[in-house]
Amino acid sequence: MDDTDGRDGGDGPHESGAPGPARRAMIVTGGSRGLGREVTLRLAAQGCDVAVCGRDTASLEAVAKEVHTEYGRTLYTERLDVTDDEALAAFVRSSAARLGRVDGLVTVAGGVRGADLRDTEPHDWDQTCRLNVTHPAIALREAADHLAGTGGSAVLVSSISGWKPAPPAQYAAAKAAQIHLAASLARELGPRGIRVNCVSPGSMLIEGKGWARLRDEEPRAYREFEKEFPDGRLVDPRDVAEVIAFLLSDGARAVNGANIPVDGGQNAPSAYGY
Template identity: 85%
Template sequence: MNDTDGTADRGGARESGTPGPAGRAVIVTGGSRGLGRQTTLRLAAQGCDLAVCGRDAASLDAVAEEVRARYGRALHTARLDVLDESALAAFVRESAARFGRLDGLVTVAGGARGADLRGTEASDWDLTGRLNITHPAIALREAADHLAGTGGSAVLVSSVSGWKPAPPAQYAAAKAAQIHMAASLARELGPRGVRVNCVSPGSMLIEGKGWARLRDEDPRAYREFEKEFPGGRLVDPRDVAEVIAFLLSDRARAVNGANIPVDGGQNAPSAYGY
């Protein structure tokens, strides 16, 4: 399959916003819904081979069918919870073996459990940390040797809440740790030719998710929240997927250990203030 997004400069170097030639292999955790789905579709459009995991079989089947129908590519899927560390590690190993190579890893799966400080148990802090810190670490641990062999890279999806404080604190703390972890792993893996970066999306408008429900159930509160964005609108997940694709590409070869906000200049990460 041709990489229709790419051109060449006068010196013959690739001038492209894509991860490179068709056939590169990328793993996306949480890649069947929301931002993960948009990332999967963007990379498929660029001719990548993809392995996607998620918890919901129907969503995995739907994105696999969409990738086949729109881009004529097969998609390796696995139904698993990234909190199951052994299943996650096995998925990364199996995907690399299936493709015979691994060029990219994107860890989109994340989330939080618990409410405010007084209403949060120790188990909520633990689960939130495992989702946002341990899961990317395990996935990258298993992928690192393969990425070193191809000069590949990893993108960890953090959040605006990781560097602009907002409750719940367990989520903000975990996302801040993820940003710092990416920078630390970039230093560790850089000598092996592996880049590690973070993307921090702002509040995204995704149908069926929290901000879309706020829009439908409390339009006045939603309009007030839109004022937190200089452009007057929440973030489109497709725009975040474009930045992820860029960070996986050769054009981003000098970007390493960075946290890239894709938040539209958002101020407060919460509709209810800091």
């Protein structure tokens, strides 16, 4: 599961470089670490200007520096809590104003609160839903007029847990809802020329995250988990970023309302079975 949740207080925006008038402009929530970072870098490599929000200033500054150094691209960043509806909406509006247009929206920020059913409180369900369902809906609501003007699209990042059941239940339920959200909004926004798709990554190997810790701390369990993948390896987040970039491109203009699994054929979404 992805724990890039975009939750923290705001430090205000930071901007590097200046946008070019002909460049495509993308907004990525949770775009400074893990999968979000790979999405940001992939879009910058394609020549896009990108606006990113994330959890902490250090990671935002690091990815901004990397984008500027490697690609000479604009990166507008803001530290905020994506469950703060007003702050999230303001971020989308300010990103559109600074970049001059919006061609794509990627909602990567997500996560889970609570544990097993007996150890989970009602507010854990509420927060998990806000992270994974409410936040993408608000971001897309604010971006919709801009996307309609550019013929743009949105990609919501769900999870293998959204269609291959595994605990914790609140995460699986929220990710399943996110898949349905994308399909429903594709029907609603399609007449305005906006495509909405969903990507469901499998278990990704990201240094410092859960599966990398399992590899280092419980190598036998990790080796067993690798057997859930036909090619014997967990998903590389760069491969997920490639699919997201494709869905945002004109090459995917006939793809709408879809959920695209990028899981390497993974079986169980957990190291401990279904």
